[in-house]
Amino acid sequence: MLDKSYRPQEVEEKLYSRWMESGAFECGRNDSEDAFTIVIPPPNVTGNLHMGHALNNTLQDILVRFERMRGKDVLWQPGTDHAGIATQMVVERQLAEQNVTRHDLGREAFIDKIWDWKAQSGGSIIGQLHRLGASCDWRRERFTMDEGLSKAVRKVFVQLYKEGLIYRDKRLVNWDPKFHTAISDLEVEQKEVNSHMWHFRYPIEGEEGRYIIVATTRPETMLGDTGVAVHPDDDRYKDLIGKHVILPIVGRRIPIVADEYADPEQGSGAVKITPAHDFNDFEVGKRAGLEVINIMDINACLNDEVPEAYRGMERFEARKKIVAEIESLGLLEKIEDHTHMVPYGDRSGVVIEPFLTDQWFADAATLAQPAIRAVEQGRTKFVPAKWTNTYYDWMRNIQPWCISRQLWWGHRIPAWFGPDNMIFVEETEEQALAAAKAHYGSDVELHQDEDVLDTWFSSALWPFSTLGWPDKTPELAKYYQTDVLITGFDIIFFWVARMMMMGLHFMDDEPPFHTVYIHALVRDEHGAKMSKSKGNVVDPLDLIDRYGADALRFFLAASAAQGRDVRLSEQRVEGYRNFTTKLWNAARFCEMNDCAVADGFDPFGVKDPVNRWIVGEVAKCEAAVREALEGERDGYRFNDAAGAVYAFTWNVFCDWYLELAKIPFQGDDEAIKSETRSTAAWVLDQILKLLHPFMPFVTEELWQSVAANRSTDLIVADWPVYPENAVDADAEAELEWLQGLVSGIRGVRAEMNVPAGAKIPLIFNDGNDVQKDRLTRHWEVISRLARLESKDVDAELPKGSLQFVHDGATVALPLAGAMDLDAEKARLAKEIGKLEGYMTGLNKKLGNEKFVSSAPEAVVQGERDKLSEAEIKLAKLKEAAERLAEL
CATH class of the missing domain: 1.10.730.10 (Isoleucyl-tRNA Synthetase; Domain 1)
Structure with a gap:
């Protein structure tokens, strides 16, 4: 006999162990040629289960369990990402507690420390996914630094390099001065900052007393200016195009150039150009042939390219000194309060610096073309379809992809430098040495590039590297192409797009999945984004503890x-x-x-x-x-x-x-x-x-x-x-009729506030023979469900009978004996008056422009929802009162 109540805490672990031991999650359990494959978006090895993970993996598990029951050979491929900067940061923090740095240990010993950490503490999210009920094929779990996946990474890098699709170049990158590495756009968090706009006068060369005014939010970069840009159609400056200004403090002679980047409507219409420290300025500098001068070191302190008094200064200290010196020179036009967006490293928490450095890049524009065509041709589709345009916008305007990171934890770039800095890119050091010997004519010493690859580079190979590629494995043949990718919109650019590029390039023009399902965000109950700073983060494990995994899963599915x-x-x-x-x-x-x-x-x-x-x-x-x-x-x-x-x-x-x-x-x-x-x-x-x-x-x-x-x-x-x-159409019609009759009677009882225990008579008039037969055959259940005491067919209606029509027949309910009609009329009138007063207050509040404009949107919407609910309730009360008035 079943227990009186279901206790998930006693059941879930037991059942999950049973499934694991029975091999229920494993692919290849049946001989079906019809495969269904999903690859899990690999969570960071440092991560913990959050509501986004819970939603994402619940939706995947629903499809996986559904298709498994339908007899398909299902593979849900699990694994974790090595999460370069996040993992390195965790271990460096642990070392810092012992007053040790990674440099004290050296590269190899530090990497050993990370592997030790992973073995002991990494991947806790996998156990948390077990609690959610995720039925992945865990025996096939992969890690992006596994040897098999590392082999795939090396092969891809070498092949793309030899095809000219990976190259080394000096370009601007997002530089994290704390971690001393380039980071991706995804790792940059834009924050609104209350600051200032400084307006400086730059003297025109050879024109005593004439200046061009430029505005900047970053005075510290002016020491690296190599030009001033004005719009070619700006009449104020047409006579200055081609002339020069003398850069204050530095004394450098820099040109005034025409470029449409300068907006005549913004500020003075003239902008200072610092190609080495601003992404837009870098492009202007390329078009105008301006000099590129990097004035900062890896710590974002000023270097030897600036006047001696500023060398070694931290950038924000230098800002204060520059503003003071500009003012002392009489070249400060004005300072305005200004709110703008400033880029921060999402992990380091420091301001990111556009920084000119040698990096490795992938030719994303070329790789993107087949990925665009695959979606245009319908070979891969986005659900909801609106995300297709987001994908196109990104891919059609894609920039070179900086794939190198100045970290120690990650896939080390398979490139070796010869004595003259000649680069040899091979899958192994032995192959690189052989290539160098062929080039130089003798054995030479090589040193490997110190950088590692962007984490997204290895993740881009996930749909096929996890199946054994570059080896031609049976799993690769059966389970690629995968079916649907379920992921969040925030990584369409950084992961989805790159998987499309790599899958098409290395898997014979076959996209990695036929569908990309983009799930929504999980917000708090007021619609606000969850964040630790707001204190509104809900831990899915807490909900599982309280209500069970099934309740959380069903909520997420029903809300998706x-x-x-x-x-x-x-x-x-x-x-x-x-x-x-x-x-x-x-x-x-x-x-x-x-x-x-x-x-x-x-x-x-x-x-x-x-x-x-x-x-x-x-x-x-x-x-x-x-x-x-x-x-x-x-x-x-x-x-x-x-x-x-x-x-x-x-x-x-x-x-x-x-x-x-x-x-x-x-x-x-x-x-x-x-x-x-x-x-x-x-x-x-x-x-x-x-x-x-x-x-x-x-x-x-x-x-x-x-x-x-x-x-x-x-x-x-x-x-x-x-x-x-x-x-059975006849049975369906009969039971729909029965349900409609009972529901109609129940509705009248509730609307008229008939006491729950009161049994009332039923009069059924004008019905056909089929309806009368149904009423007779099902009377026992109708009378019990609708709380009726008797039935009369085609009878005279007594006074105080409330009527409604059901399927053409008249259904009458004599209520006079079951309730005090006068008391109910009084109750309804009182409730209507009370509700109308409540609605007057709500309307007054929502009519207050100050409240509507200043209160949080969720609060205002909440008041609107209350008003809408009250309006519906009022309409029902008035309808009930009108019905009673007729009795």
């Missing part, structure tokens, strides 16, 4: 509407825990009524209309879930699938069918009783199958508990397949 952010409501998670309880109680009810599938039972041959109806409803529910999860129409609609199985389980099975089944359960007709018991047990089994992808733990526990001698665990049971004629 395409293009709409998820608002995390603990109350809704609790509501889905109640859904778990509802399912558990329904199973207990079936068990207490001896519901079991009899030998030879054919659900599609049942006789009773109620049983024929519920069998058809099961088939309709399965079709809705399957269509939403197959993704063939309108992409993957997780919320529709969850909504369909929820509505069927709670509303159709629990609230209607089991109530209807009580009649035969308690009756004397053994044939109908036996058929209903088998039908109820069969329907419960179908529900467990349909719900399993969403709520794997409670469904598996019930599957193993409510029936003896299961031939297989639910996780690998067959997905339901029903005959085309599963829906």
Whole structure:
């Protein structure tokens, strides 16, 4: 016998271990040629499960469990990313506690420390994914620094270099002065800062007393200016184009150039150009042929390219000194308060410096072309489709990809330098030495590039490197192309686009996936983005502890509407825990009524209309879930699938069918009783199958508990397949009529505030013979569900009868004897007055322009929602009052 309540804490770990030990998650379990593959977006080895991970992996697991039950050979490929800068930072912090730096240890010893850390503490997120129920093939878990994946990285780098698609160049990069490395745009966090705009006068060469005024938010960079730009159509400066200014403090003679980058509407219309310390200025400098002077070192302190008094100064200290000196020279025009965006390293927390340095770059523009075509041709599609344009915008305007990082932890660049700095790029040092010997004619000493590759470089190979590439493995042949990639919009550029580039280039023009499903953000219940600084971060593990993994998973699936952010409501998670309880109680009810599938039972041959109806409803529910999860129409609609199985389980099975089944359960007709018991047990089994992808733990526990001698665990049971004629139209029409009648009566009772315990008579007039027959045959259940004491057909209506029309027939409910009509009229009038007063207050608040403009958007929307709910309630109260007035 099932326990009275479901306790997920006692079940989840037990079932997960059972699945793991049975090999249920493993690919290759069956001989199906029909494969289904998903690669997990590899979380950082340093990471912990957050709500974004929970959403992402829940959606993947739903598809994986669904397709596994459908008989496909499923591979959900798991793994973690080595997360170069994040991991190095963790270990460096630990060393700092011992007053040790990585430089004290040296490169090899420091890397050994990182491997030790990974073995002991890294990858805790994997265990957290287990708690969520993620059914990945864990025996195939990969790490981006595994030897097999490292081999793939080396091969890709060498091949792209020899094809001219990787090269070394001196360009501007995002430089992190704390970690001493270039970082990607993704690792740059733009923060709004209240600062100043400084306006300096630059003297025109040879024109005493004439100046051109430039404005800057970064005075410290002016020592590296090599030009001033004005718009070619700006009449104020046409006579100055081609002339020179004398750079204050430095004394350098720099040209005035014409370039459309200068905006005549902004400031003075003239802009200082510092090619070595601003990305836009770098491009202007290239067009105008300006000198590029780097005035900072790796610590963002001024170097020897500046006047001696400034050498070695930290950049922001230099800023103060420069402003003071400009003012003392009489060249400070004005200082304005100014709010602007400043780039910070998302991990270091320091201001990022555009920095000119030698780096390795990939020719992203060339690699992007096949990736653009694949989407244009429909070989890969984005869901929701709106993200297609985001992808195109990025890819069609893509810049060279800086792939080198000045770190120690990561894939070391397979490039070696000869005595004259000749570069030899090979997969191994032995091959590089051989190439050098062939070049120089004798053995020479080489030294390997100190840099490592951007983490995204190895992640870009994930869909095929994890399958054994560059070796031609059976897994590669069977599971590539993968099916759907589920990820967040924030890494379309940095991961999705790069996987497309690399997959097409190295896998014979085959995209790495046919669909990219972009899920939304998980926000707090007010719609605000979660952040530690706001204190509104919710730990998914806390919710699992309180409500169980199934409740959290179902909430996430039910909330995952395409293009709409998820608002995390603990109350809704609790509501889905109640859904778990509802399912558990329904199973207990079936068990207490001896519901079991009899030998030879054919659900599609049942006789009773109620049983024929519920069998058809099961088939309709399965079709809705399957269509939403197959993704063939309108992409993957997780919320529709969850909504369909929820509505069927709670509303159709629990609230209607089991109530209807009580009649035969308690009756004397053994044939109908036996058929209903088998039908109820069969329907419960179908529900467990349909719900399993969403709520794997409670469904598996019930599957193993409510029936003896299961031939297989639910996780690998067959997905339901029903005959085309599963829906009985006559039974469907009959039960819809019955439900409509009961619902109509219940609605009137609730609207009129009829006491719950009061039984009222029913008068049924103007119905046809079919309706009258239905009323008679189902009277026992109708009277119990609608709390009726008697029925009359085609009878005279007594005074005080409330009427409504149902399927053409008149349904009358004499209420006078069941309630005090005058007291109810008074109650309604009082409630209407109270509600109207409440709405007056809300309207006054929302009419206050100061409140609307200054209060947080979520607060204002909350007040609007309250008003909308009140308006609906008021309309219902007034309708009820009008009905009573007629009695």
